[in-house]
Amino acid sequence: MSNGVNDTMLAYRLLDWQQPPQLVEIDVPTAGAGQVLVEVKGNGLCHSDLSMMELPEEIGRMIDWRVPFTLGHEIGGVIAAIGRGVAGFEIGEAVALVSPASCGVCSLCVRGHDSACPNGLTGRGYGRDGGLAQYVVANAPRDVIKIGSLDPRVAAPMTDAGATSYHGVRKVLHKLIPGSTAVVIGAGGLGSFAIQLLRSMSPATVIAIDNNPDRLSYVSDLGAHHTVNGVDENTAAELTKITNGEGVTVVLDFVGVDRTIAVGVGAVQPYGTYGIIGTNGGTLKRPWYGALPRDGEIITFQGSSVSDAHDVVKLAEQGLIRSDADLFPLDRVTDAYDALHHGTLRGRAVVTPNG
Numbered sequence: 166m167s168n169g170v171n172d173t174m175l176a177y178r179l180l181d182w183q184q185p186p187q188l189v190e191i192d193v194p195t196a197g198a199g200q201v202l203v204e205v206k207g208n209g210l211c212h213s214d215l216s217m218m219e220l221p222e223e224i225g226r227m228i229d230w231r232v233p234f235t236l237g238h239e240i241g242g243v244i245a246a247i248g249r250g251v252a253g254f255e256i257g258e259a260v261a262l263v264s265p266a267s268c269g270v271c272s273l274c275v276r277g278h279d280s281a282c283p284n285g286l287t288g289r290g291y292g293r294d295g296g297l298a299q300y301v302v303a304n305a306p307r308d309v310i311k312i313g314s315l316d317p318r319v320a321a322p323m324t325d326a327g328a329t330s331y332h333g334v335r336k337v338l339h340k341l342i343p344g345s346t347a348v349v350i351g352a353g354g355l356g357s358f359a360i361q362l363l364r365s366m367s368p369a370t371v372i373a374i375d376n377n378p379d380r381l382s383y384v385s386d387l388g389a390h391h392t393v394n395g396v397d398e399n400t401a402a403e404l405t406k407i408t409n410g411e412g413v414t415v416v417l418d419f420v421g422v423d424r425t426i427a428v429g430v431g432a433v434q435p436y437g438t439y440g441i442i443g444t445n446g447g448t449l450k451r452p453w454y455g456a457l458p459r460d461g462e463i464i465t466f467q468g469s470s471v472s473d474a475h476d477v478v479k480l481a482e483q484g485l486i487r488s489d490a491d492l493f494p495l496d497r498v499t500d501a502y503d504a505l506h507h508g509t510l511r512g513r514a515v516v517t518p519n520g
């Protein structure tokens with residue numbers, strides 16, 4: 166192949182439904198018309214990858230996923246080849262790839278609501294070839310973000326974990342006036358982005374809740390004003406004390422189990438918002454009268470939009486948010502997923518397929 170790229174590469178692929186992915190050798194893809202070929206410098210691992218490995222065939226087929234495909238949907242790298250009809254990019258330029266797929270032309274996309282695009286169920290790393298390989302192709306310019314001086318390995322998780330948190334924070338920002346309070350439940354990957362975003366974009370007092378003391382000290386370093394250890398029968402009283410009896414303006418719940426939902430909704434003051442981002446099977450059971458914040462809102466989140474990814478990358482370039490990466494070479498990708506599964510990572514696990 167031309168452009169100085171080797172013919173074959175290693176890729177971590179889901180070869181069949183509900184089978185452990187394998188590291189295999191495949192052909193390097195070619196940038197077609199309207200595409201660029203990206204040499205992957207870093208691919209962030211996401212909890213959703215673990216669910217993909219378990220996905221039943223019926224569901225995979227229903228949403229038009231095709232096995233085999235290469236996993237990995239948080240991608241940073243450099244341009245390795247430029248397809249026909251693509252202008253404005255240079256070989257060697259550092260980029261990150263927009264993680265969520267969207268069609269760009271449906272009624273939601275044209276209004277800028279591409280995070281809810283009904284045609285976005287299949288994309289790079291979920292149903293089609295992703296970034297856990299030395300090279301990946303992307304549509305340009307729509308999916309390609311120039312990242313300037315930002316390290317592609319740092320930028321990679323911004324496109325999914327960072328952008329999803331940003332999407333949530335953006336939806337509640339208008340309520341975070343001076344004197345307001347924002348609670349983040351769950352100080353993991355997404356929650357630690359949310360805490361930084363709240364600090365850099367609002368004057369709100371930020372309270373982080375997690376049952377892991379290490380995570381709480383980590384997010385204190387990132388700017389959380391107060392930390393609360395775990396969600397239990399004392400949490401409501403603790404939040405009341407921190408807010409001098411006023412209740413909190415906004416809760417962003419990155420855990421989403423029955424208990425966090427009950428405590429989160431209960432903590433919100435009138436006209437406040439409870440937003441659920443974590444999906445761990447919890448349900449909301451509240452009588453409407455007296456148990457819900459008066460004139461309050463309960464909102465759901467659905468991934469992120471193209472503009473969210475651009476915005477988060479800009480914030481990172483300006484040094485207003487950061488992403489700590491635990492780096493793994495491609496031949497240790499299984500160890501990286503184990504660490505993600507067992508919650509032993511400090512930052513985001515980022516696999517570096519080109520060393």
Ligand SMILES: [Zn+2]
Binds near residue numbers: 213
């Ligand atoms: Zn993801």
Ligand SMILES: [Zn+2]
Binds near residue numbers: 267268270274279284
């Ligand atoms: Zn669309």
